[in-house]
Amino acid sequence: MTTALFTAPRTLLQMIATGAVFVSGFSANALPSTASPLTVSPAQDATDLFFADYTWCDAKMLGEFWGEGPGNAKVSAGKLLQDGDYQTVETKLTAARDYYGGQGLCNFTDEGFSYDDMVVVAEYWDISVTEAKTAIANKLEWGLPGVAHDIVEMAYTEQSHYDPAAIVETIAFENLNRDGHTLGYFVQRADGLWVELTAAGEEIFYFNEIERDPLVVTLFDASRNMEIHLDYHFNQIQYRYSSDQGAPKPLYAMGF
Structure with missing residues (x-):
């Protein structure tokens, strides 16, 4: 008696490879090969690990401390981190900061x-x-x-x-006899500039603040070479030209 041998079904690829199956336009030699896994260099691994917790400035500091460039320093430190030696990196970086911190x-x-x-x-x-x-x-x-x-x-x-034009402080002024009629305003803007306004709000003169104490704020108008003194003690606005030798003279009464 002849015993029939049982042959397991071949896979499609096996059949193609042996010619048992022909696929138009397909060659067994053209089968895609398994791609090689993407490899990362140890130096790149070390660099990535370093920058996970540290900065380029840290690399500069360590490089200066170790006598090497920051590029090499980040790899050297990263390799220590790969070995789990975080303590050495922290100790060296602390020493570098103590020595080089604030030196530009x-x-x-x-x-x-x-x-x-x-x-x-x-x-x-x-x-x-x-x-x-x-x-x-x-x-x-x-x-x-x-x-x-x-x-x-x-x-x-x-x-x-x-808002540089926002008003920080406003001082109204009137005649020295205090007749209650507002003549205008001195206002300080957010950018530090002082402006003299008419009663209608028209800007007419500009001043830089050059001195301040609890009682007097001194302003200077370069266009007229003149100082304005906002005197909170006497509640007066006084003036003095730079060429004047004496004390500033009363100009207006403060109206607040």
């Missing part, structure tokens, strides 16, 4: 800030743009990038509510 090693651009950001911060703090750049860079050097971002955010928030 970092720049405001290290955290992605722009020059326009620094202009807004300067206006917010009433300092120069150079001082704003330095202040933000110092925050980065001391490991406070979050604080730096908060400052910039607050500066923009303040700017959105800022």
